Amino acid sequence: EQKLERVRQQVRSFPDFPSPGINFRDITPLLKDPSAFCTAMDLMEAHVRKCFPRVDVIAGLDSRGFLFGPVLAQRLGIGFVLIRKKGKLPGPTESVSYSLEYGKAELEIQTDAVDAGQKVLIIDDLLATGGTLWAACQLMKKKGAEILECLVLIELTSLRGTEKLKSVPIYSLLQYD
Numbered sequence: 001e002q003k004l005e006r007v008r009q010q011v012r013s014f015p016d017f018p019s020p021g022i023n024f025r026d027i028t029p030l031l032k033d034p035s036a037f038c039t040a041m042d043l044m045e046a047h048v049r050k051c052f053p054r055v056d057v058i059a060g061l062d063s064r065g066f067l068f069g070p071v072l073a074q075r076l077g078i079g080f081v082l083i084r085k086k087g088k089l090p091g092p093t094e095s096v097s098y099s100l101e102y103g104k105a106e107l108e109i110q111t112d113a114v115d116a117g118q119k120v121l122i123i124d125d126l127l128a129t130g131g132t133l134w135a136a137c138q139l140m141k142k143k144g145a146e147i148l149e150c151l152v153l154i155e156l157t158s159l160r161g162t163e164k165l166k167s168v169p170i171y172s173l174l175q176y177d
């Protein structure tokens, strides 16, 4: 609890960013505080070690999933792969499109990033409506990977992202309304 509080203290809010009515949770103070950042990673690592005897790969979401995913993967002694917005990855890729509040977006993964049957943890900084993690899960399913869980630093509970993700387990360190 004390450790979680240390992490929570380094998340700040910006009302009306990036548009009116949105209360943006900013994780940059956490990244600037090596001790609090280390505590957040300790908590994530302890959770993963406790719940999953075997994880093959961590898949991180563009772009803030890239801040936490490689650190966790290094601690677990496993690899990290990138799930990116469309058009950023070279070579053969597979993609999934998903709807945003206005319009559509696409996520992509390199075809050789994960193998069928591999046990994957998907990581991002924050779960809001769940659209982004949902698309990431579709990509992993397309590849035949086994999704163990989606792991986030922050969950915005009132947006009910866990319902959108249905059968996929979600774990968050911090929850906000």
Ligand code: 5GP
Pocket (backbone or CB within 6 Å): 023, 024, 025, 026, 027, 061, 062, 063, 064, 124, 125, 126, 127, 128, 129, 130, 131, 132, 133, 161
């Ligand atoms: P969702 O697809 O669940 O609606 O939105 C989650 C995605 O949007 C994540 O990739 C996350 O980085 C970004 N996002 C949405 N709202 C916030 C926020 O308040 N703070 C941060 N740090 N990221 C957000």
